[in-house]
Amino acid sequence: MLARIGLDEAETARIGVELEKILDHISRLQQVDTSALTETAQVGELVNVMRDDVPEPPRGAAAALRNAPRSDGHHFVVGAIQANELDA
Amino acid sequence: MSSTRSSITELAARLRAGKTTPQQLLAGAMAHQKRVEPQLHAYLTSTTELAEQQAEAAALTLAEHPDSASPLCGIPMALKDVLCVQGVETTASSKVLTGFRPPYTATAVQRLFDAGAVCVGKTNCDEFAMGSSNENSAFGAAGNPWDVERVPGGSSGGSAATVGAGVVPYALGTDTGGSIRQPASLCGVVGFKPTYGRVSRYGLIAFASSLDQIGPLALSVEDCALVFAVIAGHDPRDSTSDPSPVEDPQPALGRGVDGLRLGVPREYFGAGIDAGVRGCVEDALHVLEAQGARLREVSLPSTEVALSTYYIIAPAECSSNLARYDGVRFGLREEQPSLTDMYLRTRAAGFGDEVKRRVMLGTYALSSGYYDAYYRQAQKVRTLIAAEFASVFESVDALVSPTSPTVAFTMGERDDPLSMYMCDVVTLPANLAGLPGISVPCGFIDSLPVGLQVLAPRFQDARVFQVANAYQRATDWHATRSPLADAAA
Amino acid sequence: MTQTAEAASSAVLARYEPVIGLEVHAQLLTRSKMFCGCSADYTAAAPNDNTCPVCLGLPGVLPVINRQAIEYAVRTALALECEIPSFTKFDRKNYFYPDLPKGYQISQYDLPLSLNGRLRFEVEGEPASCGITRVHLEEDTGTLHHAGDVLQSATSSLVDLNRCGVPLMEIVGEPDLRSAAAAHEYLVRLRQLLVYIGVNDGNLEKGSFRCDANISMRPRGASEYGVKVEIKNMNSFRAVRLALEYELERQVAVLDGGGALTQETRGWVEARRQTVSQRSKEYAHDYRYFPEPDLPPLRLDAEFVDRVRATLPELPAARAMRFADAFEGLVDAGVAAKTAANWLMGDVAALANEHKVPLHASGLGVEGLRRLLALVETGTINAPTAKELLGELYVSGGDAEALVRDRGLAQVSDEAQLAEAIDAAIAANPDAAADFRAGLEKALGRMVGHVMKATGNKAQPQLVNRMLRERLAR
Incomplete structure (x- = not known):
């Protein structure tokens, strides 16, 4: 559900079995002693990569909406949002 | 037409000698593409109009500045469909991106265009670059130019196939766990994955951000080096792109391997590597030894868990990178009364099975309660894998091994995801450590190509070219033409 | 409640x-x-x-x-x-x-x-x-x-x-x-x-x-x-x-x-x-x-932090609060937040440091500052004049409106009064006039300066600017 992919029952069953096999294989990772190791989120030594605070002309709504599946010419339009879908 | 399966260097010389024109090269490429495409299915989009404009502009450049023009000027090429070109449909072989026309061009692509490249089209690949056979393309798999019943490898299968078939002398691919090197191996071409951070990822549709890297597939090591020299270098729009100067790969090409210490990782020749492949690669090692290289067996003990590490980190990053395909701003949308149902149906309809598996796997690995055991543990093992490479590179200058455990397999043969994942067992450790690597043809088994992989320390991309070119100069495997290249009229 | x-x-x-x-x-x-x-x-x-x-x-x-x-x-x-x-x-x-x-x-x-x-x-x-x-x-x-x-x-x-x-x-x-x-x-x-x-x-x-x-x-x-x-x-x-x-x-x-x-x-x-x-x-x-794999991490070393610290008005907590109170007072009285902040952090902070007297205890006081800034806001005086008065009022106190009136510091914003100075500035700078007519924007500055000098800095700069442009466009 967190992945927001709607699978039907058959798919859920099939992919579930496949994922179980994969998880079973990759679980061997847990046998590695990593108590003395730090984590690597990205390779390389880069730090402090920043840009100057210089505004660039924005591209505009027409460009933003060009690929939109549904728009009112100014906004992207989505269906009604239920109260329990609120994330704010 | 004789231009098929000619190298960039040859074509550049013929252009300058006035023996051909960019327009003629383009026409030749299109004609050959038309002949082989029904069997090969290497392209998702043809960019004929763009190519014609580029060929015309290139002709002008060559006429005005024949000496200062890039060697790539006027040469036809193709782009894996995960690379954005402004205004050209870019789908990453996914239904979820059908119709998406990016308003920008990837930096690496723009650099090629600025050099005068002529883009004939966008090539087929596994959906979002996830796969090792091209069978995960939502638009049908590409074929292998040596046997169209077999897979070209993946995920940059279309790029490897079209180069192997002699349609274009080079194409760009991307490599997250072997997606340039493995298809290059299976299609009998040269495929180079640069050091992570060397080539800007801006405009590359992300699969796994900390692993993805753009690189060339071409007919020779020199050609890969030519393309690399153009696309490499710092880009302020990619914060992970390295600002240090790029070493010119050209001088390294002629340096040879005399006295060079080459490590042979024991684990890269172990279980799962086809005996025939191992034989071809061992022959290749003798060739290098005969050139003066000193071979030394080394050990990378964590290779065994590299696959597991990769299949946590890559899916974790992809689960987040692919969250933007939600039907709101671009691409496919399955209209539903409620927002949640729209998300669920759009993503179910838009993603293929392998993408779904990886997004779910990655979501799981990051979720509360599993994060430490999976994601955090993988990040730590990643440190270990990088450290083992660093330690080995204290005593050797480069590593040599097979690229792929097997030659090209038959379509549909590997229907189990895990057995497909095994395809990348000797390529993906380099991605985890950010190393540069290449695959260069080193023989055939039953008329199917075998690849030799060369890896080097980070930012020693030139060293990779040095070793690979020394091997290539001593052999002619790379010059062997595939049946589809010979289909040229 | x-x-x-x-x-x-x-x-x-x-x-x-x-x-x-x-x-x-x-x-x-x-x-x-x-x-x-x-x-x-x-x-x-x-x-x-x-x-x-x-x-x-x-x-x-x-x-x-x-x-x-x-x-x-x-x-x-x-x-x-x-x-x-x-x-x-x-x-x-x-x-x-x-x-x-x-x-x-x-x-x-x-x-x-x-x-x-x-x-x-x-x-x-x-x-x-x-x-x-x-x-x-x-x-x-x-x-x-x-x-x-x-x-x-x-x-x-x-x-x-x-x-x-x-x-x-x-x-x-x-x-x-x-x-x-x-x-x-x-x-x-x-x-x-x-x-x-x-x-x-x-x-x-x-x-x-x-x-x-x-x-x-x-x-x-x-x-x-x-x-x-x-x-x-x-x-x-x-x-x-x-x-x-x-x-x-x-x-x-x-x-x-x-x-x-x-x-x-x-x-x-x-x-x-x-x-x-x-x-x-x-x-x-x-x-x-x-x-986030797309962003390398940050190492904020002492040098960086010190550089940022230097941009912060260095004030003990109590004084910072008084400054904030002054700010609040000005804003509540209708002074634009940006103007209030600029004056408080700039000239007022400098005076407070120089004389070791905080604003509220100075001759000026928060209310005095508000009245001074109101004169700028309404266009009665220009910013350079206000700065001159600020120093004097801070030390000696006094009524800003009265000072402006008595000394004739009000900004000249009457076109007729300025016309002569404008013409004189153009006549005295024929090269600048020619340059400006040829499209060199910055040449205008020299003539603006001439007018300001001639009017004892009392001319309204925006008006001078506009009048010069009109005159030169003819």
């Missing part, structure tokens, strides 16, 4: 102690967004006009950190007496919502930019303080407009991404506050501070300064915390106070009635003067935070 409500709440407070912690989200006054070059000032743009591929979350594009946002956040952290760890990084907070284009928000999780600070303020004249857990940076989301009045009856929602990617600073306070009044004072002081150090415009209504509250009740004397409720949707100081007062009474009523409170998120509904349940704990999200 009515008399009876006040009485009721003081009776309640005799038995229960509220435990309140505030979380403030403040947009930073950078020129561009957090990770792309779009303008951070999105308010005037038509829907979705202020966007680019990066803030739209299109495939293949990448974020780049805005250095100024980092500096502003560090400036804030220093003003809040926080520690600045030498290593910090960005993380992805993953969730699906239409105002979040990438499906994740770039934020900071386990290694925030700063930690362990303190905000000092006063409650009913008594000094008070509240711990600051952390100050971190993230990107703002877009905005949603629901077609139809109420969310529940809306058939569709409209997504505007103009705001998406604006730098947002999250300031998390410790649960150190023990009354709605203390929470109110904390917020007022925090807002003053942010505006005063120039990082935020302090606008609650427009949402550039937003506040959420966590509140729980415990019997007086107890040391453990009660069940925590989070309150959202409070868009004024008054709303914060009313919502907290409502909520503490509601919680006490539940507890007194023998009921149990549930850990939940409640929204303040201004029209009903109530908090309403939005989401209970079972719906708590699993945000799957992990390090």
Whole structure:
């Protein structure tokens, strides 16, 4: 559900079995002693990569909406949002 | 037409000698593409109009500045469909991106265009670059130019196939766990994955951000080096792109391997590597030894868990990178009364099975309660894998091994995801450590190509070219033409 | 609050102690967004006009950190007496919502930019303080407009991404506050501070300064915390106070009635003067935070922090508060926030340092400064004249209007009076006139200078500028 992919029952069953096999294989990772190791989120030594605070002309709504599946010419339009879908 | 399966260097010389024109090269490429495409299915989009404009502009450049023009000027090429070109449909072989026309061009692509490249089209690949056979393309798999019943490898299968078939002398691919090197191996071409951070990822549709890297597939090591020299270098729009100067790969090409210490990782020749492949690669090692290289067996003990590490980190990053395909701003949308149902149906309809598996796997690995055991543990093992490479590179200058455990397999043969994942067992450790690597043809088994992989320390991309070119100069495997290249009229 | 409500709440407070912690989200006054070059000032743009591929979350594009946002956040952290760890990084907070284009928000999780600070303020004249857990940076989301009045009856929602990617600073306070009044004072002081150090415009209504509250009740004397409720949707100081007062009474009523409170998120509904349940704990999200692979981490060394510290007016807490009071006084009296901040942090701060006398104890005083700035605002005098007077008034005091009148310092804004000086300036600078006519804009400056000199700096510069242009265009 967190992945927001709607699978039907058959798919859920099939992919579930496949994922179980994969998880079973990759679980061997847990046998590695990593108590003395730090984590690597990205390779390389880069730090402090920043840009100057210089505004660039924005591209505009027409460009933003060009690929939109549904728009009112100014906004992207989505269906009604239920109260329990609120994330704010 | 004789231009098929000619190298960039040859074509550049013929252009300058006035023996051909960019327009003629383009026409030749299109004609050959038309002949082989029904069997090969290497392209998702043809960019004929763009190519014609580029060929015309290139002709002008060559006429005005024949000496200062890039060697790539006027040469036809193709782009894996995960690379954005402004205004050209870019789908990453996914239904979820059908119709998406990016308003920008990837930096690496723009650099090629600025050099005068002529883009004939966008090539087929596994959906979002996830796969090792091209069978995960939502638009049908590409074929292998040596046997169209077999897979070209993946995920940059279309790029490897079209180069192997002699349609274009080079194409760009991307490599997250072997997606340039493995298809290059299976299609009998040269495929180079640069050091992570060397080539800007801006405009590359992300699969796994900390692993993805753009690189060339071409007919020779020199050609890969030519393309690399153009696309490499710092880009302020990619914060992970390295600002240090790029070493010119050209001088390294002629340096040879005399006295060079080459490590042979024991684990890269172990279980799962086809005996025939191992034989071809061992022959290749003798060739290098005969050139003066000193071979030394080394050990990378964590290779065994590299696959597991990769299949946590890559899916974790992809689960987040692919969250933007939600039907709101671009691409496919399955209209539903409620927002949640729209998300669920759009993503179910838009993603293929392998993408779904990886997004779910990655979501799981990051979720509360599993994060430490999976994601955090993988990040730590990643440190270990990088450290083992660093330690080995204290005593050797480069590593040599097979690229792929097997030659090209038959379509549909590997229907189990895990057995497909095994395809990348000797390529993906380099991605985890950010190393540069290449695959260069080193023989055939039953008329199917075998690849030799060369890896080097980070930012020693030139060293990779040095070793690979020394091997290539001593052999002619790379010059062997595939049946589809010979289909040229 | 009515008399009876006040009485009721003081009776309640005799038995229960509220435990309140505030979380403030403040947009930073950078020129561009957090990770792309779009303008951070999105308010005037038509829907979705202020966007680019990066803030739209299109495939293949990448974020780049805005250095100024980092500096502003560090400036804030220093003003809040926080520690600045030498290593910090960005993380992805993953969730699906239409105002979040990438499906994740770039934020900071386990290694925030700063930690362990303190905000000092006063409650009913008594000094008070509240711990600051952390100050971190993230990107703002877009905005949603629901077609139809109420969310529940809306058939569709409209997504505007103009705001998406604006730098947002999250300031998390410790649960150190023990009354709605203390929470109110904390917020007022925090807002003053942010505006005063120039990082935020302090606008609650427009949402550039937003506040959420966590509140729980415990019997007086107890040391453990009660069940925590989070309150959202409070868009004024008054709303914060009313919502907290409502909520503490509601919680006490539940507890007194023998009921149990549930850990939940409640929204303040201004029209009903109530908090309403939005989401209970079972719906708590699993945000799957992990390090943002597209951004290398930050190492903020001592040199960087010192450089940022130098941009902060170095004032002890009490004096900072007096400055903030002065600022508040000026703004309340109608002086533009930016003008007030500029004068207070610039010339007034310099005079305070020079004479070792704070503004409120100087000859000028806050009211004197207000009257002086009013003269500038109305165009009676120009800024250079005001600066001259400021120094004198600061030391000796006096009436600004009277001085202007007596010395004839009023700015000349009568065209007829200036015409002669304009003509003279053109005649005296034939080369500059010719250059300007040939399109060299900066040549105008020399002639403006001539006029200003000739009028003893009293001419209104904008008027001089306009008149010169008109004259030269003929």
